[in-house]
Amino acid sequence: MSKKLLMLCALCVFAVSALFAGCGGQEQAKGSEDGEKVLRVGVNADFAPFEFQDENGSSEYQGFDMDLIRAVAKEMGYTADIQNINFDGLIPAMESGNIDIIASGMTINDTRKQQVDFSDPYYTSGLTIVVPVDNQDIKGFADLKGKRIAVQIGTTSMAEAQKIEGAEVKALNSSADTFMELKAGNVDAVINDLPVNDYFIKKTGATDVKRLEERLTSEEYGFAMKKGNTELVQKVNDALKTLKENGEYDKIYEKWFGTKPGK
Template identity: 60%
Template sequence: MKRKRILALIAAMAFAMLALAGCGGNPNASSSASGSGAKVLKVGSSIDFAPFEFQDEGQKDYQGFDMDLIRAIGKEMGYEVEIQNLGFDGLIPALQAKNVDAVISGMTINDDRKANVLFSEPYYQSGLTMVVREDEEGIKTFNDLKGKKVAVQIGTTSAEAVKKLGGVEVKELNTPADCFMELKGKGVDAVVNDRPVNDYFIHKSGTTGVKQLEERLTSEDYGIAIAKDNAELQKKIDEALKKVKESGEYDKIFAKWFGEKK
Protein backbone atom coordinates (compact mmCIF):
# COMPACT_ATOMS: atom_id res chain seq x y z
CA MET A 1 0.00 0.00 0.00
CA LYS A 2 1.38 3.41 -0.88
CA ARG A 3 2.47 5.71 1.91
CA LYS A 4 -0.17 8.39 1.22
CA ARG A 5 -2.87 5.73 1.35
CA ILE A 6 -1.60 4.53 4.73
CA LEU A 7 -1.59 8.13 5.95
CA ALA A 8 -5.27 8.47 5.06
CA LEU A 9 -5.99 5.32 7.08
CA ILE A 10 -4.16 6.40 10.20
CA ALA A 11 -5.53 9.93 10.07
CA ALA A 12 -9.02 8.42 10.30
CA MET A 13 -8.26 6.72 13.62
CA ALA A 14 -8.64 9.95 15.59
CA PHE A 15 -5.36 9.59 17.44
CA ALA A 16 -3.76 12.92 18.22
CA MET A 17 -1.27 14.02 15.64
CA LEU A 18 -0.36 17.58 14.79
CA ALA A 19 2.18 18.29 12.06
CA LEU A 20 3.79 21.71 12.36
CA ALA A 21 5.62 23.48 9.60
CA GLY A 22 8.77 24.18 11.59
CA CYS A 23 11.78 21.91 11.81
CA GLY A 24 13.25 20.04 14.76
CA GLY A 25 16.59 21.78 14.90
CA ASN A 26 18.77 24.35 13.20
CA PRO A 27 18.34 23.86 9.42
CA ASN A 28 21.63 25.64 8.73
CA ALA A 29 23.76 23.34 10.89
CA SER A 30 26.67 21.63 9.18
CA SER A 31 26.47 17.88 8.64
CA SER A 32 30.03 17.63 9.93
CA ALA A 33 29.79 19.38 13.30
CA SER A 34 27.43 21.20 15.63
CA GLY A 35 28.18 24.19 17.81
CA SER A 36 29.31 21.78 20.52
CA GLY A 37 31.76 20.14 18.13
CA ALA A 38 29.76 16.90 17.82
CA LYS A 39 29.12 15.36 14.43
CA VAL A 40 25.62 16.05 13.10
CA LEU A 41 23.50 13.84 10.86
CA LYS A 42 20.91 15.96 9.06
CA VAL A 43 17.82 13.87 8.43
CA GLY A 44 14.80 14.78 6.32
CA SER A 45 11.32 13.54 7.23
CA SER A 46 7.72 14.45 6.46
CA ILE A 47 6.29 14.89 9.96
CA ASP A 48 2.71 13.90 9.19
CA PHE A 49 2.65 10.10 9.36
CA ALA A 50 1.82 8.75 12.82
CA PRO A 51 3.00 6.51 14.33
CA PHE A 52 6.22 6.81 12.30
CA GLU A 53 6.70 10.59 12.54
CA PHE A 54 4.45 13.28 14.01
CA GLN A 55 4.41 16.13 16.52
CA ASP A 56 1.95 16.30 19.38
CA GLU A 57 0.70 19.62 20.66
CA GLY A 58 2.91 20.79 23.50
CA GLN A 59 5.80 18.54 22.45
CA LYS A 60 9.02 20.21 21.29
CA ASP A 61 10.61 17.18 19.66
CA TYR A 62 9.22 15.12 16.84
CA GLN A 63 7.75 11.81 17.95
CA GLY A 64 7.30 8.40 16.39
CA PHE A 65 8.88 5.07 15.54
CA ASP A 66 11.13 6.52 12.81
CA MET A 67 12.23 9.37 15.06
CA ASP A 68 13.24 7.08 17.91
CA LEU A 69 14.97 4.69 15.53
CA ILE A 70 17.06 7.29 13.69
CA ARG A 71 18.12 8.85 17.00
CA ALA A 72 19.22 5.41 18.23
CA ILE A 73 21.13 4.86 14.97
CA GLY A 74 22.73 8.29 15.24
CA LYS A 75 23.79 7.60 18.83
CA GLU A 76 25.36 4.31 17.76
CA MET A 77 27.26 6.19 15.02
CA GLY A 78 28.39 8.91 17.43
CA TYR A 79 26.29 11.59 15.68
CA GLU A 80 23.75 14.10 16.90
CA VAL A 81 20.61 13.79 14.80
CA GLU A 82 18.96 16.93 13.44
CA ILE A 83 15.49 16.44 11.95
CA GLN A 84 14.19 18.69 9.17
CA ASN A 85 10.46 18.64 8.42
CA LEU A 86 9.93 18.56 4.65
CA GLY A 87 7.08 17.64 2.34
CA PHE A 88 7.23 13.97 1.38
CA ASP A 89 7.61 14.76 -2.32
CA GLY A 90 10.57 17.02 -1.51
CA LEU A 91 12.56 14.49 0.50
CA ILE A 92 14.53 12.85 -2.30
CA PRO A 93 15.24 16.20 -4.05
CA ALA A 94 16.55 17.55 -0.69
CA LEU A 95 18.81 14.50 -0.44
CA GLN A 96 20.08 14.98 -3.99
CA ALA A 97 20.72 18.67 -3.32
CA LYS A 98 22.76 17.77 -0.21
CA ASN A 99 20.37 19.71 2.04
CA VAL A 100 20.05 16.59 4.19
CA ASP A 101 22.30 13.57 4.66
CA ALA A 102 19.60 10.92 4.99
CA VAL A 103 15.82 10.48 4.85
CA ILE A 104 13.60 8.42 7.12
CA SER A 105 9.87 8.83 6.56
CA GLY A 106 8.01 5.55 6.16
CA MET A 107 9.57 5.38 2.69
CA THR A 108 9.01 2.19 0.72
CA ILE A 109 12.03 0.72 -1.03
CA ASN A 110 11.16 0.33 -4.71
CA ASP A 111 12.97 0.24 -8.05
CA ASP A 112 11.99 3.79 -9.06
CA ARG A 113 13.50 5.25 -5.88
CA LYS A 114 16.54 2.97 -6.04
CA ALA A 115 17.37 4.54 -9.40
CA ASN A 116 17.85 7.88 -7.60
CA VAL A 117 19.05 7.05 -4.06
CA LEU A 118 20.71 4.37 -1.99
CA PHE A 119 18.75 2.59 0.74
CA SER A 120 19.75 1.11 4.05
CA GLU A 121 18.82 -2.43 4.90
CA PRO A 122 15.03 -2.61 5.50
CA TYR A 123 14.00 -1.59 9.02
CA TYR A 124 10.23 -2.23 8.87
CA GLN A 125 8.11 -4.59 6.79
CA SER A 126 4.68 -3.25 5.96
CA GLY A 127 1.88 -4.76 3.87
CA LEU A 128 -1.71 -5.93 4.32
CA THR A 129 -2.31 -8.04 7.43
CA MET A 130 -5.36 -9.75 8.88
CA VAL A 131 -6.91 -9.55 12.34
CA VAL A 132 -9.37 -12.14 13.64
CA ARG A 133 -11.05 -12.83 16.99
CA GLU A 134 -8.83 -14.37 19.66
CA ASP A 135 -10.78 -17.64 19.66
CA GLU A 136 -10.85 -17.99 15.86
CA GLU A 137 -9.24 -21.26 14.81
CA GLY A 138 -10.71 -21.69 11.32
CA ILE A 139 -8.83 -18.76 9.75
CA LYS A 140 -5.06 -19.09 9.66
CA THR A 141 -4.17 -17.76 6.18
CA PHE A 142 -5.74 -15.50 3.57
CA ASN A 143 -6.83 -18.58 1.64
CA ASP A 144 -9.12 -19.42 4.56
CA LEU A 145 -11.17 -16.26 3.92
CA LYS A 146 -13.18 -17.83 1.09
CA GLY A 147 -16.82 -17.87 2.12
CA LYS A 148 -16.12 -15.42 4.97
CA LYS A 149 -17.06 -11.79 5.67
CA VAL A 150 -14.16 -9.33 5.86
CA ALA A 151 -14.17 -5.70 7.02
CA VAL A 152 -11.86 -3.14 5.37
CA GLN A 153 -11.66 0.64 5.52
CA ILE A 154 -13.49 2.32 2.67
CA GLY A 155 -11.37 4.02 0.02
CA THR A 156 -8.28 1.88 0.60
CA THR A 157 -6.54 -0.75 -1.48
CA SER A 158 -7.47 -3.41 1.10
CA ALA A 159 -10.89 -3.97 -0.45
CA GLU A 160 -9.49 -4.46 -3.94
CA ALA A 161 -6.80 -6.85 -2.70
CA VAL A 162 -9.29 -8.96 -0.70
CA LYS A 163 -11.80 -9.08 -3.56
CA LYS A 164 -9.09 -10.55 -5.80
CA LEU A 165 -9.00 -13.59 -3.50
CA GLY A 166 -12.46 -14.52 -4.77
CA GLY A 167 -15.41 -15.86 -2.81
CA VAL A 168 -15.03 -13.28 -0.02
CA GLU A 169 -17.79 -10.90 1.11
CA VAL A 170 -16.14 -7.51 1.65
CA LYS A 171 -17.71 -4.97 4.01
CA GLU A 172 -16.28 -1.45 3.59
CA LEU A 173 -16.48 0.74 6.72
CA ASN A 174 -15.43 4.29 7.53
CA THR A 175 -12.63 3.81 10.08
CA PRO A 176 -10.38 1.11 11.57
CA ALA A 177 -12.39 1.49 14.80
CA ASP A 178 -15.57 0.60 12.89
CA CYS A 179 -13.85 -2.47 11.44
CA PHE A 180 -12.76 -3.74 14.85
CA MET A 181 -16.18 -3.09 16.39
CA GLU A 182 -17.76 -5.13 13.60
CA LEU A 183 -15.25 -7.93 14.19
CA LYS A 184 -15.84 -8.04 17.95
CA GLY A 185 -19.60 -7.90 17.38
CA LYS A 186 -19.28 -10.93 15.06
CA GLY A 187 -20.61 -9.00 12.08
CA VAL A 188 -17.51 -10.05 10.13
CA ASP A 189 -14.97 -12.84 10.45
CA ALA A 190 -11.82 -10.80 9.87
CA VAL A 191 -10.38 -7.31 9.36
CA VAL A 192 -7.79 -6.57 6.67
CA ASN A 193 -5.78 -3.36 6.76
CA ASP A 194 -2.21 -2.21 6.39
CA ARG A 195 0.09 -3.59 9.09
CA PRO A 196 0.90 -0.27 10.85
CA VAL A 197 -2.79 0.61 10.94
CA ASN A 198 -3.63 -2.69 12.63
CA ASP A 199 -0.59 -2.64 14.94
CA TYR A 200 -1.00 0.95 16.05
CA PHE A 201 -4.76 0.79 16.52
CA ILE A 202 -4.65 -2.38 18.61
CA HIS A 203 -1.75 -1.09 20.71
CA LYS A 204 -3.03 2.45 21.32
CA SER A 205 -6.71 1.61 21.78
CA GLY A 206 -6.01 -1.33 24.08
CA THR A 207 -8.34 -3.47 21.99
CA THR A 208 -8.53 -7.02 23.37
CA GLY A 209 -10.10 -10.26 22.20
CA VAL A 210 -8.42 -10.09 18.79
CA LYS A 211 -5.16 -11.37 17.29
CA GLN A 212 -3.17 -10.38 14.23
CA LEU A 213 -1.97 -13.19 11.96
CA GLU A 214 1.59 -13.32 10.66
CA GLU A 215 0.84 -13.76 6.95
CA ARG A 216 0.87 -10.68 4.72
CA LEU A 217 -1.32 -10.43 1.63
CA THR A 218 1.11 -7.85 0.22
CA SER A 219 4.55 -6.88 1.45
CA GLU A 220 6.78 -3.81 1.24
CA ASP A 221 9.91 -2.74 3.08
CA TYR A 222 10.71 0.67 4.54
CA GLY A 223 14.30 1.92 4.35
CA ILE A 224 16.48 4.93 5.14
CA ALA A 225 17.42 6.79 1.96
CA ILE A 226 20.92 8.13 1.36
CA ALA A 227 22.40 10.07 -1.58
CA LYS A 228 23.45 7.90 -4.50
CA ASP A 229 27.08 8.98 -4.18
CA ASN A 230 27.35 8.37 -0.43
CA ALA A 231 27.95 4.64 -0.08
CA GLU A 232 30.15 5.35 2.95
CA LEU A 233 27.21 6.77 4.91
CA GLN A 234 25.00 3.90 3.75
CA LYS A 235 27.53 1.46 5.22
CA LYS A 236 27.72 3.36 8.53
CA ILE A 237 23.93 3.47 8.85
CA ASP A 238 23.61 -0.24 8.06
CA GLU A 239 26.25 -1.11 10.65
CA ALA A 240 24.55 1.05 13.28
CA LEU A 241 21.09 -0.36 12.45
CA LYS A 242 22.47 -3.88 12.88
CA LYS A 243 23.90 -2.99 16.30
CA VAL A 244 20.63 -1.34 17.38
CA LYS A 245 18.82 -4.58 16.50
CA GLU A 246 21.39 -6.83 18.16
CA SER A 247 21.32 -4.79 21.38
CA GLY A 248 17.55 -5.15 21.75
CA GLU A 249 17.00 -1.41 21.40
CA TYR A 250 15.05 -1.90 18.17
CA ASP A 251 12.61 -4.25 19.91
CA LYS A 252 12.08 -1.69 22.69
CA ILE A 253 11.29 1.04 20.16
CA PHE A 254 8.96 -1.29 18.25
CA ALA A 255 7.10 -2.25 21.43
CA LYS A 256 6.68 1.42 22.38
CA TRP A 257 4.75 2.19 19.19
CA PHE A 258 3.25 -1.13 18.08
CA GLY A 259 3.28 -3.40 21.12
CA GLU A 260 5.38 -6.48 21.68
CA LYS A 261 6.30 -8.47 18.59
CA LYS A 262 4.18 -11.58 18.27
Protein backbone atom coordinates in the same frame (compact mmCIF):
# COMPACT_ATOMS: atom_id res chain seq x y z
CA MET B 1 58.43 48.71 -7.07
CA SER B 2 56.66 51.93 -6.00
CA LYS B 3 55.13 52.43 -2.60
CA LYS B 4 51.68 52.73 -4.19
CA LEU B 5 52.10 49.40 -5.93
CA LEU B 6 53.32 47.74 -2.72
CA MET B 7 50.33 49.08 -0.83
CA LEU B 8 47.95 47.85 -3.56
CA CYS B 9 49.47 44.33 -3.41
CA ALA B 10 49.13 44.23 0.38
CA LEU B 11 45.47 45.23 0.17
CA CYS B 12 44.82 42.47 -2.40
CA VAL B 13 46.45 39.85 -0.16
CA PHE B 14 44.40 41.02 2.81
CA ALA B 15 41.14 40.89 0.80
CA VAL B 16 41.83 37.36 -0.47
CA SER B 17 42.74 36.17 3.05
CA ALA B 18 39.54 37.66 4.46
CA LEU B 19 37.51 36.00 1.73
CA PHE B 20 38.91 32.54 2.49
CA ALA B 21 38.50 33.07 6.22
CA GLY B 22 34.84 33.99 5.65
CA CYS B 23 34.28 30.88 3.54
CA GLY B 24 35.82 28.70 6.22
CA GLY B 25 33.50 30.19 8.81
CA GLN B 26 30.43 29.39 6.71
CA GLU B 27 31.55 25.78 6.30
CA GLN B 28 32.00 25.37 10.05
CA ALA B 29 28.52 26.78 10.68
CA LYS B 30 26.96 23.65 9.18
CA GLY B 31 27.97 21.70 12.25
CA SER B 32 27.05 22.34 15.86
CA GLU B 33 28.89 25.00 17.84
CA ASP B 34 30.48 22.44 20.18
CA GLY B 35 31.90 20.45 17.26
CA GLU B 36 29.31 17.63 17.31
CA LYS B 37 28.71 15.86 14.01
CA VAL B 38 25.15 16.33 12.79
CA LEU B 39 23.07 13.89 10.73
CA ARG B 40 20.37 15.87 8.92
CA VAL B 41 17.28 13.66 8.86
CA GLY B 42 14.25 14.27 6.62
CA VAL B 43 10.85 12.98 7.75
CA ASN B 44 7.17 13.45 6.98
CA ALA B 45 5.80 13.75 10.51
CA ASP B 46 2.25 12.63 9.62
CA PHE B 47 2.82 8.88 9.68
CA ALA B 48 2.06 7.57 13.16
CA PRO B 49 3.32 5.42 14.77
CA PHE B 50 6.54 5.93 12.76
CA GLU B 51 6.88 9.71 12.85
CA PHE B 52 4.52 12.33 14.26
CA GLN B 53 4.17 15.23 16.69
CA ASP B 54 2.10 14.68 19.80
CA GLU B 55 -1.29 16.30 20.24
CA ASN B 56 0.00 18.58 23.01
CA GLY B 57 1.91 20.66 20.46
CA SER B 58 5.38 19.52 21.48
CA SER B 59 8.04 20.29 18.90
CA GLU B 60 9.67 16.92 19.61
CA TYR B 61 9.12 14.40 16.83
CA GLN B 62 8.02 10.99 18.10
CA GLY B 63 7.57 7.49 16.74
CA PHE B 64 9.37 4.28 15.90
CA ASP B 65 11.46 5.81 13.11
CA MET B 66 12.37 8.78 15.27
CA ASP B 67 13.61 6.68 18.18
CA LEU B 68 15.47 4.36 15.82
CA ILE B 69 17.20 7.05 13.72
CA ARG B 70 18.27 8.88 16.90
CA ALA B 71 19.74 5.62 18.20
CA VAL B 72 21.46 5.00 14.84
CA ALA B 73 22.91 8.51 14.82
CA LYS B 74 24.13 8.14 18.41
CA GLU B 75 25.78 4.81 17.58
CA MET B 76 27.55 6.53 14.67
CA GLY B 77 28.74 9.37 16.92
CA TYR B 78 26.30 11.89 15.45
CA THR B 79 23.37 13.98 16.65
CA ALA B 80 20.16 13.70 14.62
CA ASP B 81 18.76 17.01 13.35
CA ILE B 82 15.21 16.19 12.24
CA GLN B 83 13.44 18.24 9.56
CA ASN B 84 9.74 17.86 8.70
CA ILE B 85 9.13 17.79 4.93
CA ASN B 86 6.16 16.69 2.78
CA PHE B 87 6.64 13.06 1.76
CA ASP B 88 6.88 13.78 -1.96
CA GLY B 89 9.54 16.42 -1.25
CA LEU B 90 11.90 14.19 0.75
CA ILE B 91 13.95 12.77 -2.13
CA PRO B 92 14.28 16.17 -3.89
CA ALA B 93 15.43 17.69 -0.57
CA MET B 94 18.16 15.06 -0.30
CA GLU B 95 19.19 15.41 -3.93
CA SER B 96 19.61 19.16 -3.42
CA GLY B 97 21.82 18.57 -0.36
CA ASN B 98 19.44 19.88 2.31
CA ILE B 99 19.28 16.56 4.20
CA ASP B 100 21.58 13.53 4.53
CA ILE B 101 19.09 10.71 5.13
CA ILE B 102 15.36 9.97 4.95
CA ALA B 103 13.72 8.19 7.90
CA SER B 104 10.05 8.21 7.02
CA GLY B 105 8.60 4.71 6.68
CA MET B 106 9.88 4.57 3.11
CA THR B 107 9.27 1.30 1.28
CA ILE B 108 12.25 -0.18 -0.54
CA ASN B 109 11.26 -0.71 -4.19
CA ASP B 110 12.93 -0.82 -7.60
CA THR B 111 11.66 2.62 -8.65
CA ARG B 112 13.13 4.34 -5.60
CA LYS B 113 16.37 2.36 -5.89
CA GLN B 114 17.00 4.25 -9.13
CA GLN B 115 16.96 7.52 -7.16
CA VAL B 116 18.44 6.63 -3.76
CA ASP B 117 20.53 4.05 -1.92
CA PHE B 118 18.79 2.21 0.92
CA SER B 119 20.02 0.85 4.21
CA ASP B 120 19.33 -2.73 5.18
CA PRO B 121 15.59 -3.20 5.90
CA TYR B 122 14.56 -2.29 9.44
CA TYR B 123 10.81 -3.05 9.33
CA THR B 124 8.46 -5.32 7.36
CA SER B 125 4.96 -4.04 6.65
CA GLY B 126 2.12 -4.51 4.15
CA LEU B 127 -0.91 -2.66 2.79
CA THR B 128 -4.28 -3.16 4.47
CA ILE B 129 -7.78 -1.69 4.13
CA VAL B 130 -9.96 0.17 6.64
CA VAL B 131 -13.71 0.50 5.98
CA PRO B 132 -16.76 1.57 7.99
CA VAL B 133 -17.68 -1.12 10.52
CA ASP B 134 -21.08 -1.72 8.92
CA ASN B 135 -19.68 -2.14 5.38
CA GLN B 136 -20.36 -5.63 4.08
CA ASP B 137 -19.48 -5.05 0.42
CA ILE B 138 -15.72 -4.70 0.81
CA LYS B 139 -14.05 -7.84 2.14
CA GLY B 140 -10.68 -7.48 0.40
CA PHE B 141 -8.75 -5.75 -2.34
CA ALA B 142 -10.74 -7.48 -5.11
CA ASP B 143 -13.85 -5.63 -3.89
CA LEU B 144 -12.36 -2.15 -4.35
CA LYS B 145 -13.16 -1.93 -8.06
CA GLY B 146 -15.07 1.27 -8.76
CA LYS B 147 -14.84 2.41 -5.13
CA ARG B 148 -13.68 5.73 -3.66
CA ILE B 149 -10.33 5.20 -1.93
CA ALA B 150 -8.29 7.58 0.25
CA VAL B 151 -4.48 7.26 0.33
CA GLN B 152 -1.49 9.35 1.38
CA ILE B 153 0.20 11.11 -1.52
CA GLY B 154 3.52 9.72 -2.77
CA THR B 155 3.18 6.37 -0.99
CA THR B 156 2.98 2.79 -2.23
CA SER B 157 -0.66 2.87 -1.08
CA MET B 158 -1.33 5.47 -3.77
CA ALA B 159 0.56 3.47 -6.40
CA GLU B 160 -1.41 0.29 -5.65
CA ALA B 161 -4.78 2.08 -5.43
CA GLN B 162 -4.23 3.61 -8.87
CA LYS B 163 -3.98 0.10 -10.32
CA ILE B 164 -7.51 -0.79 -9.17
CA GLU B 165 -10.00 -0.82 -12.02
CA GLY B 166 -12.46 2.07 -11.94
CA ALA B 167 -11.34 3.30 -8.51
CA GLU B 168 -11.59 6.99 -7.64
CA VAL B 169 -8.37 7.66 -5.73
CA LYS B 170 -8.10 10.67 -3.40
CA ALA B 171 -4.44 11.41 -2.59
CA LEU B 172 -4.12 13.39 0.65
CA ASN B 173 -1.22 14.95 2.52
CA SER B 174 -1.27 12.70 5.59
CA SER B 175 -2.58 9.35 6.80
CA ALA B 176 -4.70 11.25 9.36
CA ASP B 177 -6.45 13.02 6.48
CA THR B 178 -7.37 9.67 4.91
CA PHE B 179 -9.21 8.57 8.06
CA MET B 180 -11.00 11.92 8.29
CA GLU B 181 -12.29 11.41 4.75
CA LEU B 182 -13.51 7.93 5.65
CA LYS B 183 -15.29 9.10 8.79
CA ALA B 184 -16.89 11.96 6.85
CA GLY B 185 -18.27 9.46 4.35
CA ASN B 186 -16.36 11.00 1.45
CA VAL B 187 -14.64 7.69 0.58
CA ASP B 188 -15.55 4.01 0.84
CA ALA B 189 -12.18 2.76 2.06
CA VAL B 190 -8.69 3.73 3.16
CA ILE B 191 -5.50 1.95 2.11
CA ASN B 192 -2.51 2.43 4.41
CA ASP B 193 0.35 0.42 5.83
CA LEU B 194 -0.71 -2.18 8.39
CA PRO B 195 0.82 -0.46 11.47
CA VAL B 196 -0.65 2.91 10.48
CA ASN B 197 -4.18 1.50 10.27
CA ASP B 198 -3.82 -0.46 13.52
CA TYR B 199 -2.28 2.48 15.39
CA PHE B 200 -5.11 4.78 14.31
CA ILE B 201 -7.81 2.40 15.55
CA LYS B 202 -5.98 1.72 18.82
CA LYS B 203 -5.05 5.35 19.46
CA THR B 204 -8.51 6.79 18.78
CA GLY B 205 -10.50 3.88 20.14
CA ALA B 206 -12.55 4.02 16.96
CA THR B 207 -15.47 1.59 16.92
CA ASP B 208 -17.11 2.86 13.73
CA VAL B 209 -14.38 1.48 11.44
CA LYS B 210 -12.64 -1.87 11.02
CA ARG B 211 -9.38 -3.08 9.52
CA LEU B 212 -9.68 -5.99 7.07
CA GLU B 213 -7.42 -8.99 7.50
CA GLU B 214 -6.10 -9.26 3.92
CA ARG B 215 -2.59 -7.89 3.39
CA LEU B 216 -1.89 -6.91 -0.21
CA THR B 217 1.89 -6.72 -0.06
CA SER B 218 4.87 -7.54 2.06
CA GLU B 219 6.94 -4.39 2.18
CA GLU B 220 10.29 -3.60 3.76
CA TYR B 221 11.16 -0.14 5.06
CA GLY B 222 14.66 1.28 4.79
CA PHE B 223 16.51 4.52 5.48
CA ALA B 224 17.23 6.29 2.17
CA MET B 225 20.47 8.09 1.36
CA LYS B 226 21.81 9.97 -1.64
CA LYS B 227 22.75 7.76 -4.58
CA GLY B 228 26.42 6.81 -4.38
CA ASN B 229 26.91 7.75 -0.71
CA THR B 230 28.27 4.30 0.10
CA GLU B 231 30.19 5.49 3.17
CA LEU B 232 27.05 6.71 4.93
CA VAL B 233 25.10 3.60 3.92
CA GLN B 234 27.78 1.40 5.50
CA LYS B 235 27.84 3.45 8.71
CA VAL B 236 24.05 3.26 9.03
CA ASN B 237 24.03 -0.50 8.36
CA ASP B 238 26.76 -1.07 10.93
CA ALA B 239 24.80 0.95 13.50
CA LEU B 240 21.59 -0.97 12.77
CA LYS B 241 23.42 -4.27 13.18
CA THR B 242 24.84 -3.20 16.54
CA LEU B 243 21.43 -2.02 17.80
CA LYS B 244 19.88 -5.37 16.88
CA GLU B 245 22.70 -7.30 18.55
CA ASN B 246 22.66 -5.32 21.81
CA GLY B 247 18.85 -5.45 22.18
CA GLU B 248 18.22 -1.72 21.75
CA TYR B 249 16.29 -2.28 18.50
CA ASP B 250 13.95 -4.76 20.23
CA LYS B 251 13.24 -2.25 23.01
CA ILE B 252 12.29 0.46 20.53
CA TYR B 253 10.15 -1.96 18.50
CA GLU B 254 8.24 -3.23 21.53
CA LYS B 255 7.66 0.33 22.77
CA TRP B 256 5.71 1.24 19.63
CA PHE B 257 4.12 -2.02 18.49
CA GLY B 258 3.61 -3.90 21.75
CA THR B 259 5.39 -7.05 20.57
CA LYS B 260 8.90 -8.14 19.74
CA PRO B 261 10.01 -8.12 16.07
CA GLY B 262 8.56 -10.96 14.03
CA LYS B 263 5.50 -11.42 16.26
